[in-house]
Amino acid sequence: MGRRLSAQDAIRGLPIRALEVYARRVRDALSGSSREHFHSTDHPTASWEAMQDSNVFYRRQQVYTIHGKLPNLSDCIVAGCRYGGPLALMRDNTKLIALGRATPVFAKAQVQIFSPAGEGLLMFSWDQGKVIRFGWTGDERLVVLNEEGVYRIYDLQGDYEQFSLGSEAAEVGIIEARIHEGGLVAMTGSLQLLEVKGWQGGKPLTLADPGLTEPPHSWAIIPPDFTVSRHVEVLLSIDSSILSVDNLESVDQRLSRGPFTHVTPSPNGKSLALLTFSGTLWVVSTDFQRNLAEYDTTTAPGAEGEVKQVEWCGNDAILVTWDAVALLVGPFGDTLQYFYTGSIFAITEIDGVRIIGPDVCDFVQKVPASTVSVFRPGSTSPSAILFDAWENFNQRSPKADENIRSIRPDLARAVDEIIDAAGHEWEPTWQRKLLNAAKFGKGFLDLHDPTDFINMGQTLKVLNAVRFYEIGIPITYSQYMHLSPSHLISRLTSRNLHLLALRVSSFLSLPPDPVLKHWASAKILKSKPSTTGTGKDAELGNDEEVCRSIVEKFEKLGGPGVSYADIAKRAWEVGRAGLATMLLDHEARASDQVPLLLSMKEDRLALRKAVDSGDTDLVYHVLLHLYNRLPLGTFFRLIEDGGESLAPASKLLQVYAREQNREMLRDFYYSDDRRVESAVLSLEEASRMKDPSAKITSIKAAQKFFSEDKDRSFEAKMMDDYGRLLAFQQQLEKETDDKIPFFGLSVNDTITKCLVNGMAKKADKLKSDFKVPDKRFWYIKLHALTSTRDFEGLDAFSQSKRGRSPIGFEAFVRHLVEKGHQKEATSYVARCDAPKRVDLYVQCGEWRMAGKECKERGDKAKLEQLRQSCPNSLIARELEAIAATMK
Numbered sequence: 001m002g003r004r005l006s007a008q009d010a011i012r013g014l015p016i017r018a019l020e021v022y023a024r025r026v027r028d029a030l031s032g033s034s035r036e037h038f039h040s041t042d043h044p045t046a047s048w049e050a051m052q053d054s055n056v057f058y059r060r061q062q063v064y065t066i067h068g069k070l071p072n073l074s075d076c077i078v079a080g081c082r083y084g085g086p087l088a089l090m091r092d093n094t095k096l097i098a099l100g101r102a103t104p105v106f107a108k109a110q111v112q113i114f115s116p117a118g119e120g121l122l123m124f125s126w127d128q129g130k131v132i133r134f135g136w137t138g139d140e141r142l143v144v145l146n147e148e149g150v151y152r153i154y155d156l157q158g159d160y161e162q163f164s165l166g167s168e169a170a171e172v173g174i175i176e177a178r179i180h181e182g183g184l185v186a187m188t189g190s191l192q193l194l195e196v197k198g199w200q201g202g203k204p205l206t207l208a209d210p211g212l213t214e215p216p217h218s219w220a221i222i223p224p225d226f227t228v229s230r231h232v233e234v235l236l237s238i239d240s241s242i243l244s245v246d247n248l249e250s251v252d253q254r255l256s257r258g259p260f261t262h263v264t265p266s267p268n269g270k271s272l273a274l275l276t277f278s279g280t281l282w283v284v285s286t287d288f289q290r291n292l293a294e295y296d297t298t299t300a301p302g303a304e305g306e307v308k309q310v311e312w313c314g315n316d317a318i319l320v321t322w323d324a325v326a327l328l329v330g331p332f333g334d335t336l337q338y339f340y341t342g343s344i345f346a347i348t349e350i351d352g353v354r355i356i357g358p359d360v361c362d363f364v365q366k367v368p369a370s371t372v373s374v375f376r377p378g379s380t381s382p383s384a385i386l387f388d389a390w391e392n393f394n395q396r397s398p399k400a401d402e403n404i405r406s407i408r409p410d411l412a413r414a415v416d417e418i419i420d421a422a423g424h425e426w427e428p429t430w431q432r433k434l435l436n437a438a439k440f441g442k443g444f445l446d447l448h449d450p451t452d453f454i455n456m457g458q459t460l461k462v463l464n465a466v467r468f469y470e471i472g473i474p475i476t477y478s479q480y481m482h483l484s485p486s487h488l489i490s491r492l493t494s495r496n497l498h499l500l501a502l503r504v505s506s507f508l509s510l511p512p513d514p515v516l517k518h519w520a521s522a523k524i525l526k527s528k529p530s531t532t533g534t535g536k537d538a539e540l541g542n543d544e545e546v547c548r549s550i551v552e553k554f555e556k557l558g559g560p561g562v563s564y565a566d567i568a569k570r571a572w573e574v575g576r577a578g579l580a581t582m583l584l585d586h587e588a589r590a591s592d593q594v595p596l597l598l599s600m601k602e603d604r605l606a607l608r609k610a611v612d613s614g615d616t617d618l619v620y621h622v623l624l625h626l627y628n629r630l631p632l633g634t635f636f637r638l639i640e641d642g643g644e645s646l647a648p649a650s651k652l653l654q655v656y657a658r659e660q661n662r663e664m665l666r667d668f669y670y671s672d673d674r675r676v677e678s679a680v681l682s683l684e685e686a687s688r689m690k691d692p693s694a695k696i697t698s699i700k701a702a703q704k705f706f707s708e709d710k711d712r713s714f715e716a717k718m719m720d721d722y723g724r725l726l727a728f729q730q731q732l733e734k735e736t737d738d739k740i741p742f743f744g745l746s747v748n749d750t751i752t753k754c755l756v757n758g759m760a761k762k763a764d765k766l767k768s769d770f771k772v773p774d775k776r777f778w779y780i781k782l783h784a785l786t787s788t789r790d791f792e793g794l795d796a797f798s799q800s801k802r803g804r805s806p807i808g809f810e811a812f813v814r815h816l817v818e819k820g821h822q823k824e825a826t827s828y829v830a831r832c833d834a835p836k837r838v839d840l841y842v843q844c845g846e847w848r849m850a851g852k853e854c855k856e857r858g859d860k861a862k863l864e865q866l867r868q869s870c871p872n873s874l875i876a877r878e879l880e881a882i883a884a885t886m887k
Contacts, residue, residue: 044375044430048367051317051334057367057376058317058328058336061426063354063467063474064361069118073343073356074323080347080354081136082181083483084467084475085491086121086156087114087345087356088134088142113142113156115472116354116361121495124158132186135179137199140491143184149174151184153199156494157522163201165194175215178234180223185234191215193245195232197224210236210243210250217259222286226269233286235263235272242274242288253288262310264318267350273318275310281320281329293331300327302339311346313353316366319346326355328364338364351478363474370420374434382407382414383421390437404444412448415441419456423477426467431460462488462504471497485510493518502557513562520550521570524579543579551586565592572600581605594618598625603638611648619652627664676712679705679719692730692743699723721770725750728769732762747772748780755784774806782807782815791824798828808832813840822846838862847875851882860886 048057076089090111111134113122129146136142137153145151149165165174165186172189183197186204191212194204216236227233229246236243240258244251262275271292274282279298284291297307302325309321313328320327323343328336342358352365373381389403407414415438422434435457442448463480466473466488473491480488485508492501498519505512527546554562568583577600587593590613597606603626610618626635639650679702686698703719706712729742729750736742740757742750747770754763767777785794798805798812805812809831816825822844829840829849834857841850847870854863860883867879 044371044425044427045377049336051330051336052332056316056330057372058313058330058364059367060338061363061365062360063363063426064117064469064472065359066118066356066361067359070114070356070358072358073345077131077134078345079135079142079179080345080356081140082347082349083479084116084349084354084473085136085140086472087116087347088112088136089114090126090131090134111142111144116356116474117469117472118361119470119472121156122154122158124154128152132174133177133179133184135184136181138181139487140494141199143179143199145174145177145179145184145186147173147175149186149188151196157496157525161199161201163196165196165204169194169204176219178219178221180221180232182223182225183232185221185232187215187219193234195247205247207232207234207247208245208250210234210238210245212236212238216243218261218263220263220265222265222269226265235265237261237263237274255288257282262307264310264312264348266312266315267348268315271312271315273310273312275307275320279307281310281318283318283331293329293333295329295333295335297327297329300325300335301337303327308343309346311348311353313364314349314351314366319353319355319364321346321355326364338362349476349479350482351476354474361474363476365476368421368424368478370417371424373417374421381417382410383417386411386414386418386441387434387437390433390440393440404441408444411441412445415445415448416452419452423456423459428460428464431464435460458508462507465500465504466492471495471500486514489515496522498522512557516554516558516562517566519553520567523550524567524571524576525574543576543582547579547582550583554586563587563592565596569596569599572596590615590618594622598622603630604642607638607642607649608645611646616652619649620656623649623652623656675705675709679703679712679715683719692726695744696723696726696730699726725770728766732759748776751777751780752784755781756788778805778807779811782812786815786819786821789821791821794824795827798831810836810840813844817843838866842866847871848878848882851879855882855886858886 047059047061049059050057070087071089073089075092075095077092079088081087088111109126111124111126112120115121126144128144128150129148132145132147134142134144140156142154143151144154149169150162151165152160152162154160164170169186169188174186175189177184177186183195183199185207186194186196188194191210191214193207193210195207196202196204216238219234219236222233222235224230224232227246229248231246231248234243234245236245237258237260238252241255242253242258242260242263244253257274257276257280260274260276262273264273265271265286266273270286272284272286272288274284275297276282279296281293281295281297282291283293297303297320300320303320303322304325305322307320307322309319311319311321313319316331318329320329321344324340326338326340326344326346328338330336338355340355340357340359344355344357347354347356349363349365351368352363355362355364370383373379374383374387376384385403385407389400392398392403393400404411418434418438418441422431422438425431425434435453438453442450442453459477459480462485463475463477465471466475471492473488475483475488485504489501489505489510492498492504493515498515501515501518502512504510505515524546550567551564554564564583564587568580568587571577571583572580580596580600581602584593584596590609593609594606594613597603597609607619607622607626610622613619626638630638639646642649683698683702686695686702699719700723703716703723706716706719725747726743729745732742732750732754733740736757740753742753745753747766751763751766751772754760754766763781766772772780781797782794785791785797794812798809809828810833812828813825813832816822816828826841826844826846826849829837829844829846832840837853838850838859841847841853847866850866851863854860854866863879863883863886867876867883870876870879
């Protein structure tokens with residue numbers, strides 16, 4: 001039996017494998033410019049079969065012919081990917097395989113992946129123990145779980161990530177699991193349920209304890225997207241009932257019809273198909289409140305042996321399979337049977353069911369409402385009449401105008417329905433007919449948005465291209481709209497079909513960035529690290545050549561979203577650090593460059609890039625990362641050796657360390673031999689310290705740093721004096737039993753406090769030790785004795801140097817007057833200079849003595865001045881009397 005021509009064959013003719021012709025074929029598929037066409041003579045209704053008294057129709061569409069390409073499915077464990085995805089097969093070690101078969105057989109320790117067209121996509125060996133379950137993620141990656149709780153996630157190129165369910169799961173073992181697009185649920189040997197959310201290797205969560213004493217007869221899961229609680233729900237067939245288990249509780253549904261051999265939820269999670277051991281198929285709502293259908297599968301003609309699968313056909317019907325028979329059970333118990341020449345495998349889709357047999361890949365679905373409306377025999381819907389009008393128009397029949405007039409009020413709706421029907425057709429001939437009919441009807445509308453028509457034309461060209469058997473993605477229009485074009489492009493790139501993916505992206509006006517990123521990663525993986533061969537056979541795979549080709553392709557086809565950092569990261573992951581560095585040089589965003597450079601341990605380059613970006617936050621990020629990772633000496637040397645280019649980083653490090661980590665700043669100054677900065681830092685720290693010993697230690701450290709710089713001898717001397725002062729003050733406090741605080745005071749204040757507290761000898765020692773000038777000491781003592789009102793002591797002090805005061809006695813007078821001691825101040829006026837005595841007496845309030853001083857000096861003018869400025873008449877008369885005695 002020959003290969004059946006697919007939709008893509010109809011547009012482009014038979015394939016040619018040469019790269020140039022393949023490129024043209026991809027381009028032609030998207031432009032519709034192929035010269036050869038295949039015209040199907042079968043009417044769309046030819047594959048329809050009726051249910052429910054001919055009110056509902058189902059059709060079986062033969063998608064591919066795959067004769068002899070797959071091994072016998074009954075000998076294998078099989079996992080199918082939804083949305084036209086691939087098929088994974090592994091030998092079932094519990095079954096014997098007969099030799100001499102025509103179908104291919106592979107080793108028991110191998111996993112093979114085929115496209116729905118039977119084309120081999122990947123084969124890899126499995127040496128990680130017994131496989132418990134394998135299944136597919138939403139992005140077409142294969143998850144393989146073993147009995148020790150280790151699971152690997154393979155892409156279609158054979159690369160994988162490995163994760164584990166934890167040590168506890170490894171100890172008790174895994175006996176069964178269920179995998180859905182967004183995670184998995186595993187049953188441990190202790191009959192507990194573990195859930196993994198997502199495929200990032202997160203820690204598994206333990207669901208509620210179902211209280212099992214033995215494994216369930218069968219079980220299934222409803223993914224979180226289709227449950228009310230938005231958490232995964234596990235359905236376990238226990239005895240005659242069903243247990244519903246989620247992360248919070250385990251609920252017995254209290255059924256009496258079990259146990260069940262198959263438990264299968266519908267794609268939308270609203271219905272549940274249950275098959276009893278007696279062969280009764282029972283359909284209920286997932287809340288078990290509504291009984292939807294019931295059918296005895298033992299009465300199905302030709303059905304022998306045990307049931308293999310119970311799968312949903314969309315959300316409306318259920319497909320029950322045996323070795324070579326598939327029975328489609330409708331909502332009201334109506335059935336359709338499909339026979340095959342060998343074992344089959346069914347995969348539930350959101351709008352139907354895909355059946356893989358020994359020779360064919362079929363797609364069974366409920367005929368869409370728009371298709372029924374257009375093609376149903378005897379249909380009088382506006383869309384059917386419009387399609388008939390177009391056919392009459394092509395035959396130049398006047399009935400075309402009559403038909404258009406009859407549906408004029410509903411013409412817009414008819415056009416939309418025909419456009420939708422075109423999307424659900426597989427054969428390009430009927431796609432074109434329907435779109436031409438819609439175009440014909442649009443011509444009679446004054447205002448009609450052409451967006452849907454244009455989008456459908458583009459979508460069908462893309463779908464026809466990817467359905468081609470060499471591509472092997474038989475995705476339907478409904479699935480395509482459910483997933484999005486970007487998802488389809490990612491599926492093409494996962495197969496390394498970059499040319500087609502780029503053409504599709506361009507055709508749909510989508511950014512090419514994801515395709516280019518994947519292409520660059522694939523090129524890096526396949527390229528050689530150096531040139532090999534000679535002449536025409538030479539392979540240019542060295543870093544410079546690969547980098548140049550990637551940059552040229554990105555600049556030619558890429559947009560602003562292209563990130564060289566992502567590609568560089570991939571190069572580094574595969575051990576091409578030099579290539580990664582070259583690629584990073586082309587990355588415009590420093591925030592993307594720097595993290596990867598740090599991962600690559602290109603520390604100096606990362607710091608330089610961060611500094612060049614002018615982003616202080618990024619510089620701080622690099623500095624703190626390097627500080628935590630590198631030895632301290634290496635870290636500081638990296639900054640110090642950077643010269644002017646890293647000077648901003650050095651300054652920012654000092655700013656940060658001054659506020660947040662002074663220990664780092666101290667180490668940095670020390671390593672850079674910055675003695676003055678180290679001394680200043682020690683002083684700053686000393687100023688904040690309360691502990692005397694620690695403060696003295698810091699001052700001594702500052703003195704040492706200053707002393708090591710020949711230009712800072714003065715500062716070193718000051719630090720030495722300050723340290724001695726603090727030590728002296730500490731001794732004073734000990735002598736006073738800490739009753740009088742001295743620590744931290746200046747020399748002047750320390751002397752003052754000693755004098756105030758009667759420690760004159762200590763004050764004298766301070767004066768001597770710290771070489772306090774006489775003038776300053778006299779001022780300090782004058783103020784101290786005045787504050788204690790020790791006027792006798794003050795008088796004795798004034799006589800201490802034989803009556804010769806270094807500061808004179810005018811200072812005594814003025815200070816005593818200032819403090820309100822005029823009487824005491826008067827006794828010192830006579831010891832002041834003669835010209836100043838009159839004014840000093842006045843300041844002391846002694847006008848009479850001021851007058852006598854004028855008389856002794858014979859200064860009548862000054863005396864007259866005093867008389868005029870005196871405060872009262874009594875003093876004025878006394879001054880006049882003194883003046884009268886003067887000659």
